[in-house]
Amino acid sequence: MKKLELTSPAGNIEKGILALHYGADSVYIGFPGFSLRSGAETFPMEELQKLTDEAHRMNKKIYYAFNIFAHNQHIPLFREALEKTKDLKPDGLILSDPGLLSLARKTLPDIHLSVSTQANITNYETVNVWKSIGADRIILARELSIDEIKQVRDHTELELEVFVHGAICMSYSGRCLLSSFMTAPELGMTHHKFGSPKIRQANLGDCVQPCRFKYALVEENRRDLAFPIEEDQWGTYVLSAKDLCLLEHLNELIQAGVEVFKIEGRMKSLYYVADMTRVYRAGLDLAEKGEKISQEVLDEVYKVSHRGYSTGFTVPEPGSKGASYTGYIKTYQFLAMVEGETEPGLYKLKVFNAFSDNMEIEAIGPGMKNKKIEAGRFSLYDKEKKKIETIRHQFDGFMKTDEKLSKYDILRVKIE
Ligand code: SF4
Structure with missing residues (x-):
């Protein structure tokens, strides 16, 4: 069996580094101007080079996503981007447009090419078409069941990748106007x-x-009056799909011939990316050995912001079970990331949400490390190292504690 790969989203350089640190074998990041998360991915080439070098330093991989559906005006820009890519040396590219993939294969004959889930590949004949123009890996449509994935596997030697966690569209994998x-x-x-x-x-x-x-x-002549549509007690979020979670089905996916397991979320927070990466790292390691996934790991998916979970089309559920009627569910607040230990027991923090020294907080790290730090066991300092009770959002500062922390540990607090 080929080595399994966990691939995590890198919405920016910092998220990419964190994902690698929390157990991803590879990260994927949008090439500026060409990816399906254009709001998130606007960083200079030097930053992309930095993340690429960091992935390689850790013996891991990085893929650049070029998965827009290109219009004519994108073609010369894509040629220029491919030239830049030669120097940056990623491990592969992710594309959804056959024209772009074919052009990438001709320009970079040796580079690994994945076909994005955005291409909606749902059968093995389509896999063969992509293979004929140079694809190495197929990221299957999220609309396939495990049996269908297995049928595709039986007809191709190409690498198969599936999304296992994250937001999904109510439309056909993003084909939506x-x-x-x-x-x-x-x-x-x-x-x-x-x-x-x-x-x-x-x-x-x-x-x-x-x-x-x-x-x-809204009635045509009374546009300022919005009448609620109450299909049931949850209201009208009828178009909003729950998030995908296939943590309990990793072993079945391995048996069906999937080699690469992808977490969605380039727009998500550092905390989300780090936490879901360590969860799926633990889950995949257990599933590969044929072991049951522990309750501790299963529970962790409910500690990041989500819209309720479903198994999507992969393990179909009946009727309206896949629709999210609740909006976001949030049970933990992301507080800060540890940037390093500046003197014994004193940790430099990057703060994302305010917190105070009278709270019970929790530190998490790679390998399912979870440590409670009760009030009284930590004190807070501003960046001049003056003691404070509350540390504010976007202010860097310090925390002193007897709990041993490491660079990239994340602090969070339970909020309900
Ligand atoms: S289904 Fe929703 S998230 Fe997906 S493309 Fe359409 S509007 Fe956007």
């Missing part, structure tokens, strides 16, 4: 409302996620 429609000014809905002076197209990586909005009924 809702965002374009709702941000087009000539259709009567202002695009400025979404903070952007342009139409935001899902297939160019710029979705505003209208499927997550709460909808109401």
Whole structure:
């Protein structure tokens, strides 16, 4: 059996480094201007080089995503991007447009090429078409069951990758015009409302996620009156899909011939990426040995922000079980990341949400490390090392504690 690979999202350089540190075998990051998370991925080439070098220093891999559906004006820009890619030396590229993939194969004959889930590959004949133009790996459509994945495996030697965790669309893996429609000014809905002076197209990586909005009924002559639509006690989030979680099905996916397991979430927080990476690292290591996934690992998926979980199409559930009627569920707040120990017991923090020295907090780290730090066991300091009771969001500072912490540990607090 080929070596299994856990691949995690790198929405930016810091998230990528954290994902590698928390157990990912590889990370994927959007190449600026060409990925499906255009809002997240606007960083200079030097940063991309830094993450690429860091992945290689750790003997891990990095893939650049070029998974937009290209229009004619993208082609010369793509040629330029491929030239830059030669110097950056990623381990592979991820594409969804056959024209771009074919061009990448001709320009970079030796590079590893993956076909994005955005290409909606649902059968082995389509796999063969992509193989004929140079693909090495197929990231299957999220609409396949485990049996269908196995049938694809039986007909191809190409590497197979599936999404195992994260947000999913109510449409066919992102083939959706809702965002374009709702941000087009000539259709009567202002695009400025979404903070952007342009139409935001899902297939160019710029979705505003209208499927997550709460909808109401408006009568033509009384547009200021929004009548609630109450299909049931949850209201009207009928377009919003629950998040995918296949943690309990990793062994079945391995048996079906999947080699690469992907976590979605380039727009998610550092905490989300780190926590879900360590969870799936633990899950995959256990599943590979044929062992049951522990309750501690299973429980951890509920400690990041999520919309409820389903097994999607992979292990189909009946009827409305896949729809999220609740919006986001959040039980823990991400507080800070440890940047290093500056003197024994004194840790430099990067603070993301304010917290105080009278709270019970928790430190987490790679390998399912979870440590409670009760009030009284830590004290807080500002960046001049003056003692304070509360440390504020976006202020760097220090924490003194008898608990042994490490660089990249994350501090969080239970909120309900
Ligand atoms: S609007 Fe929703 S379903 Fe459509 S592409 Fe965006 S996230 Fe997916």
